[in-house]
Amino acid sequence: MPGTRQLEPSRTSSRNPGVAAAMSALILAVLLASLDSTIVSTALPRIAEDLRGFDNIAWVSAAYLLASTAVTPLWGKLGDMFGRRRLYLVSTSLFLVASVACGLAQDLPQLIGARVLQGVGGGGMIVLTFALVGDIVSPAERGRYQGMFGSVYGVASIVGPLLGGVFTDQLSWRWAFLINLPIGAVTLLIAARVLPATARKAAARIDYAGALLLAAIATGIVLVTSFGQRWGWASPSIVGLILATVVLAALVVPVERRAAAPILPVTMLTSRTVVLSSLIGFAANAAMFSILLYLPTYLQIVDGVSATLSGVHMLPLVLGLVASQSLVGRWSARVERLRLILVTGMALNVAGLLLLGTLGAGTGTVVLSLYFLVAGVGMGMVPMVVLTAVQNSVPAEDIGAASAVVTFARSIGAAFGVAIFGSLLSSNFAHRLHGLPASGGFDPARPDTITLLPSGVRQTALEAFARATGTGFLWLLPVVALGTLLAVFLVPRRTTAADAPVAAGTPRGSATRAPAA
Known part of the structure; x- marks a missing residue:
């Protein structure tokens, strides 16, 4: 792809400056997505006060978690089908646009809707980041690079609430969302230049039934876990959600067996x-x-x-x-x-x-x-x-x-x-x-x-x-x-040590197939 820097597969990919630049973009993306699930926690009381939505304020956090979880399987499969680099850029852009919408929201329904879009983008950023590591470095070195992301989660869990409190007290809770823009812009700039481009699969077909099924299962699980205590674990709503989720889970295998390109x-x-x-x-x-x-x-x-x-x-x-x-x-x-x-x-x-x-x-x-x-x-x-x-x-x-x-x-x-x-x-x-x-x-x-x-x-x-x-x-x-x-x-x-990553522009189908465990 023109303008895309090629990452050379190498046994010493840790010394490749292209790998270092690509990893910096991926780490920034994980930081953005993980911070956004924690930075809002300390700002919620002020958000509820400003937007007059105390009764439904829990949805500000739940909407992001629900959306990001529900779309995870779809982003992963679409990345395999259409190339992870372009999907990564799309998901990051969606996340940033939704961040602006969150920061400008004038009432709680607007904020919750924007959080859903933000969760859709954030879910793609997370799963595609993890998958892109497989494109950039060899299997023997993946553990070293994947380990960096766990540290980012730990730091975000501590720094997020602190930043949320500082923004809320000193500036405005809206900055808990708007702060994503400068970081995200740098992430997009680096990612567009250095992430490897992978070939699109021929005659790829999207498994819509499987995607909807898994999204529905994720929705049921997140709603039960997020609102079980609030609604009552024995309430008709929670019991009904549990039963529906179990039924949907039982349909996964037969539905995916029939799919031409199962998600x-x-x-x-x-x-x-x-x-x-x-x-x-x-x-x-x-x-x-x-x-x-x-x-x-x-x-x-x-x-x-x-x-x-x-x-x-x-x-x-x-x-x-x-x-x-x-x-x-x-x-x-x-x-x-x-x-x-x-x-x-x-x-x-x-x-x-x-x-x-x-x-x-x-x-x-x-x-x-x-x-x-x-x-x-x-x-x-x-x-x-x-x-x-x-x-x-x-x-x-x-x-x-x-x-x-x-x-x-x-x-x-x-x-x-x-x-x-x-x-x-x-x-x-x-x-x-x-x-x-x-x-x-x-x-x-x-x-x-x-x-x-x-x-x-x-x-x-x-x-x-x-x-x-x-x-x-x-x-x-x-x-x-x-x-x-x-x-x-x-x-x-x-x-x-002979295992190598896929170079930018190399068709995925040409890679050596590893035996399934």
Whole structure:
């Protein structure tokens, strides 16, 4: 393609300046998409006040999560069919246009609609970024580069709420969206120049039925996990959504078997590597996002620190995550160690949850920092290892679809973990209050109102909230323990130094087909 810089496949792609430039664009894209799911959290109260939409404010976050999850399989397959570079540019442009619409929204329906479009673009940016790594670097080096993205997630989870608070207090909540424009413009400029162009498949046909089916399943799961507690887990709406989602899931295999170009090839559903990696990613993300979301809340309520200082207290977790991602990226070049790394990482996730399960109002800062460090190291060792294992197990032309499967599973895992943790935290907190009367404006449904309690009973409520938080982490243990067991049975494809990425402009079909695991 004219004007597109060619990336030469090389055993030493880490030294190729073209690879470094391409990776910088991809990292910026992941930063944009991941920040946008966290930066809004601290701005929501002000948004609700300005747009007069307190009753439906939860949809501002849920709309983005729902849209980004629902479109993940479609973006992955379209990237395989029409070339990931052009789809990446389209999804990033859509994300930026939607960011402008979010920043200019005059009422809540406008903002929610713009968030849906933003989620559609953000979902494409994430899955196509992961797939593009498979085009740029060799299988033996994918783990090293994929590991960078996990660090970006960790940083975004801490920096996002802080930036949201700063923008809301010092400028306007609208800047939580408008800040995407300068970063996104740089991302597009770099990506247009250096990302590799891949050939379009001949006579490609879009699997509309499969795309709609998977989008409907994702919608059902996200709605159940996001609103189960609010609507009531036994309410007709939630029960109906669960039943409908189960029925739709049962239709996936027969529908995709009939499709000429299935969005989710049935061979992936029968691949041990793809299935196990997706389940492990689900379990790991359930723990990871629960920790990232609720630990700052614990610090702000129990320790009484500000949003900014809660981010400072979380630094040991972020440092552990970034350090383990860097080391894992180097170790995973030796594929025979991939399973050992994964099992170790999942085991450390279990250890981190056990440690966090002991949280109390009197837990000291030094002890907390140690707990955070262990949890961070475990979190950093898992996500990109499972993605690398999957990409190395499928034919080159299916890397996008395979990446989408794992990304889809991880997104659902994150929504599941956060929803279940939140529900358990609320119910356990209410149970531990032991009939503590509401007084002075205290509302058991809002732990942040504990500060309004008289000093004589405030410590009791703080201890109740701390213990409820710890119990929530313990309830996640069975999910992560199962993921650890599954990691023992994962047998990744062995790569060699001779494996090479696809050069820009090389037809995907001409790449050597890797045996499915």
